[in-house]
Amino acid sequence: MSLKFLVVDDSVTMRRIVINSLKNLGYDNFVEAGDGKEALDKLSADEAINFVITDWNMPNVSGLELVKTIRGDSKLSKLSILMVTTRGVKEDIIEALNAKVNNYIVKPFTPQVLKEKIDQILNAA
Amino acid sequence: MKQVTTMTDLFERLNDLKVVFRYGQKLIPIIQSLIDFMKETVPLLEDINTSIADSTSKIPKAKDQISNVSSATELATTEILDIIDSISLDMDKIEKSVIDFQSKDEERKKIWNKLKEIVSNNSEALELMIQLELLNQYNPVVPEMLDTFKRIKNGVYSITLSLQVQDITSQQLAAVNHLIESVRTRLSSLIIHLDETEIKDLSEMKIDVPEGSTFDPDAIYTKSSEKQDVADILVNNINNKATQDEIDKLFS
Numbered sequence: 001m002s003l004k005f006l007v008v009d010d011s012v013t014m015r016r017i018v019i020n021s022l023k024n025l026g027y028d029n030f031v032e033a034g035d036g037k038e039a040l041d042k043l044s045a046d047e048a049i050n051f052v053i054t055d056w057n058m059p060n061v062s063g064l065e066l067v068k069t070i071r072g073d074s075k076l077s078k079l080s081i082l083m084v085t086t087r088g089v090k091e092d093i094i095e096a097l098n099a100k101v102n103n104y105i106v107k108p109f110t111p112q113v114l115k116e117k118i119d120q121i122l123n124a125a
Numbered sequence: 126m127k128q129v130t131t132m133t134d135l136f137e138r139l140n141d142l143k144v145v146f147r148y149g150q151k152l153i154p155i156i157q158s159l160i161d162f163m164k165e166t167v168p169l170l171e172d173i174n175t176s177i178a179d180s181t182s183k184i185p186k187a188k189d190q191i192s193n194v195s196s197a198t199e200l201a202t203t204e205i206l207d208i209i210d211s212i213s214l215d216m217d218k219i220e221k222s223v224i225d226f227q228s229k230d231e232e233r234k235k236i237w238n239k240l241k242e243i244v245s246n247n248s249e250a251l252e253l254m255i256q257l258e259l260l261n262q263y264n265p266v267v268p269e270m271l272d273t274f275k276r277i278k279n280g281v282y283s284i285t286l287s288l289q290v291q292d293i294t295s296q297q298l299a300a301v302n303h304l305i306e307s308v309r310t311r312l313s314s315l316i317i318h319l320d321e322t323e324i325k326d327l328s329e330m331k332i333d334v335p336e337g338s339t340f341d342p343d344a345i346y347t348k349s350s351e352k353q354d355v356a357d358i359l360v361n362n363i364n365n366k367a368t369q370d371e372i373d374k375l376f377s
Contacts, residue, residue, distance in 0.1 A: 013203065085341070
């Protein structure tokens, strides 16, 4: 299955770092969004997107709201979602997992961790 | 008899009054010093009020400066990432050329060997060809070059990853900005309270991060994997349908 990633983060720097890391892992199909609202627009416009990597703290629509919206939408609910955020408190991680993110990375991430989590999601699918 | 009693009462009352006057005389200096104290205190309170008002008015500038720092670091980081992308592209091109050269070198060797066979009867030509072959031996250099490219690319990628510090610092600065704004609000209310000559206990004032904020006040740039380890334990357990009690036990 060819993967098309949607990288969602309000920080341009983080989006570029995530995309560079994905390129290093051999992936080459990406779409970007600056917040959850833009991400939902991109998702409704591009059905080829099958993997979402999202931050949590963002303006307009947060990463957590984005996850809940995706999981609540019959057309999008099967998407793979990896949350990459600075929020490393236990309660936050549980909240994200209860919202049905597939995996969770605490920033700053290493390429090994990114690869490991993407592989885990793909293997479980 | 009744008149005598009345007079006695009168003298007693006069005596009481005398005591009150004597007490009043003693009180006058105290009241005077209280008035003096208040006279001195009022300008002091006015000074405090002015000082707080002055500090409060400077806060928006401090906030702007912090925002400027965030914008400047984001701009600088973007420039660094642009340069890194450009270096990576150049490195890819050079690497490709070297690999291409390496593959052509194999073809060159084959042709060379055929030529050597052709000129094998001409010892002078053969000797020159051997000398030329020695000068054209690139093979040991090429793998070394490719190895160096790999190291440079890894180094460049490490720089990219380290730039995550910009996002994390921006969130920390946003949290500081929010804190400053909260302090400004408190100071503004303090000015009002001072005007009413009433000062509230600052320790009662709580600074909360609003719901839906775009920053994490606890964002931290660290090489420690402690938080990721917690996340991994939770992901494994929640995905395996562990109960809240089981999760709590893991961290007890």
